[in-house]
Amino acid sequence: MGQEPAVIDVHCHILPGLDDGAHTFETAIDMARAAVVGGASGIVCTPHHLNGVYKNPGSLVLHALADLRQRLADADIPLGLFPGAEIHLVPELPSRVLDGSALTYNDRGKAALVELPKNTVPRGSEVILGQLLRHGITPVIAHPERNLVLARHPNRLAEWIDWGCKIQLTAQSCSGDFGERLQRLSRRWLELGWVHLVASDAHRPTGRSPDTLSVARACVAEWLGEDAATLLTLDNPRRLLEGTDLLALPPCMRADTTPLGGDWLRFLPWQRRAR
Numbered sequence: 057m058g059q060e061p062a063v064i065d066v067h068c069h070i071l072p073g074l075d076d077g078a079h080t081f082e083t084a085i086d087m088a089r090a091a092v093v094g095g096a097s098g099i100v101c102t103p104h105h106l107n108g109v110y111k112n113p114g115s116l117v118l119h120a121l122a123d124l125r126q127r128l129a130d131a132d133i134p135l136g137l138f139p140g141a142e143i144h145l146v147p148e149l150p151s152r153v154l155d156g157s158a159l160t161y162n163d164r165g166k167a168a169l170v171e172l173p174k175n176t177v178p179r180g181s182e183v184i185l186g187q188l189l190r191h192g193i194t195p196v197i198a199h200p201e202r203n204l205v206l207a208r209h210p211n212r213l214a215e216w217i218d219w220g221c222k223i224q225l226t227a228q229s230c231s232g233d234f235g236e237r238l239q240r241l242s243r244r245w246l247e248l249g250w251v252h253l254v255a256s257d258a259h260r261p262t263g264r265s266p267d268t269l270s271v272a273r274a275c276v277a278e279w280l281g282e283d284a285a286t287l288l289t290l291d292n293p294r295r296l297l298e299g300t301d302l303l304a305l306p307p308c309m310r311a312d313t314t315p316l317g318g319d320w321l322r323f324l325p326w327q328r329r330a331r
């Protein structure tokens with residue numbers, strides 16, 4: 057333990073029994089142990105909210121968080137837990153964030169993790185994102201590389217970044233676990249300076265696990281250097297927790313701006329499953 061570089065994971069489904077992540081306290085504790093092995097000192101608990109299946113109001117999340125904190129303390133696991141939510145991009149999102157029923161990062165009212173459907177960008181998305189921004193709440197777009205429309209039309213994402221949205225990639229997209237093409241897309245967006253955070257989006261103690269973040273961090277360090285890897289996995293996560301603005305990577309001169317070419321999107325893992 058403690059051999060991996062320090063990270064803070066800002067997207068993780070570790071709270072038990074709230075969504076499709078950990079189902080039991082035992083599973084959650086196994087995920088916490090995996091996170092510590094991967095160098096994590098903290099995890100933001102981000103259960104699904106408003107995605108049509110799970111609601112998880114803030115009060116419930118805070119209660120579950122307190123329970124798990126106590127369990128980790130009892131098990132002597134040195135891992136900080138912080139409140140949050142992965143909020144589906146729906147019209148009621150801004151009002152739910154403003155009334156506190158949907159949790160922002162560390163409950164500070166400064167930044168919210170926003171999830172899109174996999175295959176579409178819903179009509180009115182820009183209006184909703186604009187409403188959040190006008191209220192001083194920074195949308196952190198969860199894994200846009202896994203959205204079919206944004207992967208195909210990245211200029212739309214670039215426009216959101218210009219407005220002030222921040223970008224969180226999934227660790228397994230960077231590491232290549234989700235395929236070589238998605239890894240190339242992730243690397244390109246990293247080199248363009250579009251990415252602010254990399255997080256595990258872990259749901260289990262193994263496979264989609266918290267320690268995937270350390271593997272992704274090593275990839276980012278290889279591509280962009282140690283400082284960039286630290287910014288995306290430790291410094292910017294700290295800023296989220298403090299409620300301060302995230303820093304952007306400088307665009308990298310190595311960024312390949314040629315089109316990826318072909319109908320490579322057909323090879324994305326969820327597209328394969330849909331066929």
Ligand SMILES: [Fe+2]
Binds near residue numbers: 067068069142257
């Ligand atoms: Fe998630």
